Amino acid sequence: QSALTQPASVSGSPGQSITISCTGTSSDVGNYNLVSWYQQHPGKAPKLIIYEVNNRPSGISNSFSGSKSGNTASLTISGLQPEDEADYYCCSFAGSSTYVFGTGTKVTVL
Amino acid sequence: QVQLQESGPGLVKPSETLSLTCAVSGGSISTYYWAWMRQPPGKGLEWIGYFYYRETPRYNPSLRSRVTISADTSNNRFSLKLASVTAADTAVYYCANAGPYPQYWLTYFDHWGQGILVTVSS
Numbered sequence: 001q002s003a004l005t006q007p008a009s010v011s012g013s014p015g016q017s018i019t020i021s022c023t024g025t026s027s028d029v030g031n032y033n034l035v036s037w038y039q040q041h042p043g044k045a046p047k048l049i050i051y052e053v054n055n056r057p058s059g060i061s062n063s064f065s066g067s068k069s070g071n072t073a074s075l076t077i078s079g080l081q082p083e084d085e086a087d088y089y090c091c092s093f094a095g096s097s098t099y100v101f102g103t104g105t106k107v108t109v110l
Numbered sequence: 111q112v113q114l115q116e117s118g119p120g121l122v123k124p125s126e127t128l129s130l131t132c133a134v135s136g137g138s139i140s141t142y143y144w145a146w147m148r149q150p151p152g153k154g155l156e157w158i159g160y161f162y163y164r165e166t167p168r169y170n171p172s173l174r175s176r177v178t179i180s181a182d183t184s185n186n187r188f189s190l191k192l193a194s195v196t197a198a199d200t201a202v203y204y205c206a207n208a209g210p211y212p213q214y215w216l217t218y219f220d221h222w223g224q225g226i227l228v229t230v231s232s
Contacts (some may be wrong), residue, residue: 001171003154036218038155045204045225046147046155051218089155093215097168101147104154 004029004090004102011108012080020105022073022090028100030071034093037066037075041086050075077107085109112137112207114223122199122230128192131182132205132223139163139186143208145219146179146190148201151227156201158190162211195230202227 005023012018022029022037029035033053038046048057050066053073063078073092077084090102118130132144145160161167163181170177178191192199207221 032215034215034217038219045222046219047222048218048220057218057220091155091157091219097215098170099157099160099216101155101157 001094001098001100004092004100006088006090006102006105008103009106009108011110012077013110014080014082016080017076017078018080018107020075020077020088020090020107022075022092022102024071024073024092024094024100026071028092028094029068029073031095032093033068035066035068035073036091037064038089038091039084039086040089046089080109082109112142112221114205114207114221116203116205116223116226118226118228120227120229122195122228123232124196124230125194128190128195128199128228128230130190130203130205130226130228131187132189133185133187135186137207139181139183139188142210143213143216144179144181144188145206145208145216147204147206147219147222148199149204149225150198150201158192158203160208160216161188163188197230200228200230 037050040046054066094100115133146158159169167179176193181188202225204225205223206219
């Protein structure tokens, strides 16, 4: 069970859109629509922002959206804001009642 | 709103057992699934395991031989025990809510605790 692969860093200017990829295998991301995304600010606990590939919990901005194609899931942040600067992690069901997180992506707002 | 708070020793000696507790408020432990994750300093998140209090816990295969997760329903809390720790187990440990029972598969980890740093060192 290997960690899902994410780019180490992604950056963008305020107002721009950025996309973070999360690449797994046909045993996890590719086989289940059970990808979730988490935002983590420095020194804070992770916060759920997307679940089941493209669903937002109550209270989460619609600037966050998710998608999936094959073995790769993606998180798009539209209209990038300074407060979006954080680490982002994907997570997928990996079969046999197990879960795997991504390697994490640091988003920088230029 | 469910709130969680981790507690336990911040320092554990190598080869000993790490023991943490997660106190739950704002919701009954018997209504939801619950999970533990960890994050080594400066590194990514790792799923440790999850459970529903009446069912067999599910563990990360890489930790299965050393991990035990259990519930204390009378006090609305649950615990994590990790045996034979080494420096590689040094991490911030988080407990989290994993959604209402029953579910075929968990779909998210929500309402995380603030985390507790556990250092393994002699």
